[in-house]
Amino acid sequence: MPGPAVEVLRLGLMGGGQLGRMFVHAAQRLGMEVVVLDPVPGCPAAQAADRHLCAAYDDLQAIDELARQCVAVTTEFENVPARSLLRLARRVRVAPSANAVAIAQDRLEEKRFFRRIGIPTTDFFAFPGSLGSAAEGPDAKLQWAGTAFAPPGFRYPAILKTRRLGYDGKGQVVVGSAGELERAWRGLGSTDCIVESRLPLHAELSVVLARGFDGVCAVYPVFENRHEAGILASSLLPARLSPPLLEEACAMTQRIAHALDYHGVLCVEYFVVRSPDPPQALDTPRVVNAARAAGSLILLANEMAPRPHNSAHATIEACNTSQFEQQARVLAGWPLGSTQPHRSACLINLLGEQWWNRSGVFREPRWGAVAALPGVSLHLYGKREARPGRKMGHLAVCGTTAAELDVRVVETMNLLEGLSREGSSTKRLSTQQEPVDGPNRGMQT
Ligand code: ADP
Ligand code: MG
Numbered sequence: 203m204p205g206p207a208v209e210v211l212r213l214g215l216m217g218g219g220q221l222g223r224m225f226v227h228a229a230q231r232l233g234m235e236v237v238v239l240d241p242v243p244g245c246p247a248a249q250a251a252d253r254h255l256c257a258a259y260d261d262l263q264a265i266d267e268l269a270r271q272c273v274a275v276t277t278e279f280e281n282v283p284a285r286s287l288l289r290l291a292r293r294v295r296v297a298p299s300a301n302a303v304a305i306a307q308d309r310l311e312e313k314r315f316f317r318r319i320g321i322p323t324t325d326f327f328a329f330p331g332s333l334g335s336a337a338e339g340p341d342a343k344l345q346w347a348g349t350a351f352a353p354p355g356f357r358y359p360a361i362l363k364t365r366r367l368g369y370d371g372k373g374q375v376v377v378g379s380a381g382e383l384e385r386a387w388r389g390l391g392s393t394d395c396i397v398e399s400r401l402p403l404h405a406e407l408s409v410v411l412a413r414g415f416d417g418v419c420a421v422y423p424v425f426e427n428r429h430e431a432g433i434l435a436s437s438l439l440p441a442r443l444s445p446p447l448l449e450e451a452c453a454m455t456q457r458i459a460h461a462l463d464y465h466g467v468l469c470v471e472y473f474v475v476r477s478p479d480p481p482q483a484l485d486t487p488r489v490v491n492a493a494r495a496a497g498s499l500i501l502l503a504n505e506m507a508p509r510p511h512n513s514a515h516a517t518i519e520a521c522n523t524s525q526f527e528q529q530a531r532v533l534a535g536w537p538l539g540s541t542q543p544h545r546s547a548c549l550i551n552l553l554g555e556q557w558w559n560r561s562g563v564f565r566e567p568r569w570g571a572v573a574a575l576p577g578v579s580l581h582l583y584g585k586r587e588a589r590p591g592r593k594m595g596h597l598a599v600c601g602t603t604a605a606e607l608d609v610r611v612v613e614t615m616n617l618l619e620g621l622s623r624e625g626s627s628t629k630r631l632s633t634q635q636e637p638v639d640g641p642n643r644g645m646q647t
Contacts, residue, residue: 210235213533214272214294215247216259216286220583220593221510221526222247222278224518228526234534237271239264246583247278259286269293274533276466278509280306281367297415297466297532298508305462306508309365310396316503319461321454323503324473326398327351329362329387352380352397359400362386364393370591371432376400404499405474407441407448409455410514412467412528412538419456420528420538422521424448425513427471433591437513437549439520442604443474444499451501458506467529469511471504516547516598519579545600546607550614552595556622557588564588565625572617577601577610 211234215222218240226236226247235252238245239259248254253271257264260283268275274295277287280303287300305311313323331351362383364373375386377397387395406429411421426441427434441448455470462468477498510525518524523531523539531538558564573580582595599614601607 211534212237212252212272213530214239214268214275214290215251215278216240216268216275216282217278218242218245218247218251218254219278220246220585220595221512223250223583224515224524224581225276225278225510225526225529226250228518228524229530232527232530232534234530237268239268244586246585249584259283262289265289266293274535276509276529276533277303280508295415295533295535297529298464298468299462302462302464302468303508306506307366309363309368309505310394311365312505313396313398313503315461316458319457321458321503322501324398324401325353325356326396327353327356328365329383329395329397356397357399360397361400362390362395362397364390365396366394370434370593371429374432401473401475401502403473404476405441405443406504407443407451407472407474407501408437408469408511408513409451409472410467410469410511410517410525411452411455411459412525412532412541413459413464414532414538415465415535417460417463418538419459420523420541421452421456422514422517422525422541423543424451427513431591433553433593434512434551436551437516439514439516439543439547439549447474447499447501454501454503458503464508466508466532467510467525469507469509469514471506471513473502473504474499475502476500512551512593512596513549515581515596516549516600517541517543519598519600520545520547545602546604547601548599548607548611550597550599550611550618551593552582552597554588554590554592554594556594556618558590559621559625560623563626567621568624571621572597572614575599575610575614575617577606578614 213229213234213236215236215238218238222238223246229236237253238247238251239255240248241258243256255264255267265286269290272294275290276297284300284304287296287303290296305315310328313326316323358379360377362375362377377383377386406427408425408427411419413419423440426438428436451472458470459468477500510529514525520543522542528538556567569580577600579598585594588594599610601610
């Protein structure tokens with residue numbers, strides 16, 4: 203005679219990329235099930251999920267079905283329509299909220315929000331500005347925007363960025379002066395943009411935390427990030443900057459999470475710059491004091507991601523509780539796990555380039571050799587097509603000490619370098635075409 207059925211918590215996920223896939227793995231380990239809503243058949247998360255609703259993110263029937271099947275829903279990318287989250291929230295627990303996601307979707311709103319709550323950022327202004335009237339014509343409006351709307355003393359070079367949908371450095375262009383703005387803006391498709399002062403960066407950091415529905419926060423140690431061509435290349439856990447600066451980054455991130463009444467996993471990216479180059483609005487004594495305490499290095503918030511973040515993938519191997527497990531815990535209403543690392547770690551991203559050797563031959567790298575390295579965990583995301591710049595997988599290199607980690611990172615980089623000289627063309631198992639990352643994806647960094 204069958205025994206009584208055990209209760210299974212079923213969670214919903216908007217988006218089916220690699221972040222979703224790792225979330226599915228973490229939730230399933232806790233005995234939960236995951237239903238993924240994503241328009242791309244066979245997307246990375248759907249390969250692992252218990253169920254896949256293959257539909258657009260604004261498909262009302264699919265959204266209602268997700269709400270019917272799940273006790274709680276989250277998103278793994280910020281471009282999910284805020285309206286869909288609002289609709290879900292009428293019936294189930296949703297984390298993060300539509301409001302938090304809507305702010306993170308728009309670089310201008312995001313920076314205004316940071317400033318409003320006293321978090322410093324680079325100097326910025328909207329482009330085109332909003333004061334031009336139709337009567338003046340579009341060109342008059344543009345001219346106004348490039349001059350009148352820049353804060354006094356705004357410094358070039360600057361970066362023109364699309365307000366929405368940019369990710370991995372896409373939708374950005376460097377401009378040397380106000381005179382170059384209009385042309386650059388047209389090059390980005392004449393869409394709403396933000397102009398930011400381009401700063402010489404001493405370092406880049408990210409802080410990842412989880413915040414439960416009870417307002418309790420668990421913050422990971424700070425990550426130190428290295429980007430190449432706008433894409434995250436590697437991330438060190440923990441960061442090796444001065445403790446007061448790192449503490450300030452954690453405090454700022456908690457302030458941001460609190461101001462948003464945020465639920466779920468949140469990442470905030472920071473620039474570290476030398477204090478002779480602060481932006482003008484560095485006016486809060488608290489921040490200036492922190493800068494002094496940190497020995498002339500100051501923090502500026504760059505952007506936030508309302509979800510687990512690429513820089514924190516090594517929490518799977520190096521911490522007691524991974525960022526993905528934290529997301530599942532928040533949704534389930536469980537207490538958060540410990541963010542304590544038990545090892546030092548370095549994340550190394552594997553981009554599509556890796557599939558071409560130095561002679562331009564497309565072949566499968568010898569992943570077995572990588573997996574055999576001591577302290578190295580290999581993750582491949584199950585993407586069917588490699589393309590330059592596309593995130594295909596990552597390595598988490600771990601060491602019990604920083605010195606051991608450094609040796610292992612060098613060994614790993616040497617092996618990857620060696621592999622790039624190897625190989626003749628092999629036939630792919632699948633030649634199936636797949637859209638880049640699904641329609642209107644993006645910002646999955
Ligand atoms: P994305 O959404 O593509 O990650 P970011 O704004 O984070 O967009 O930009 C990607 C990278 O480009 C940053 O991590 C940093 O290395 C560089 N960058 C962006 N904005 C600036 C800036 N204002 N000054 C200097 N470097 C910048
Ligand atoms: Mg970024």
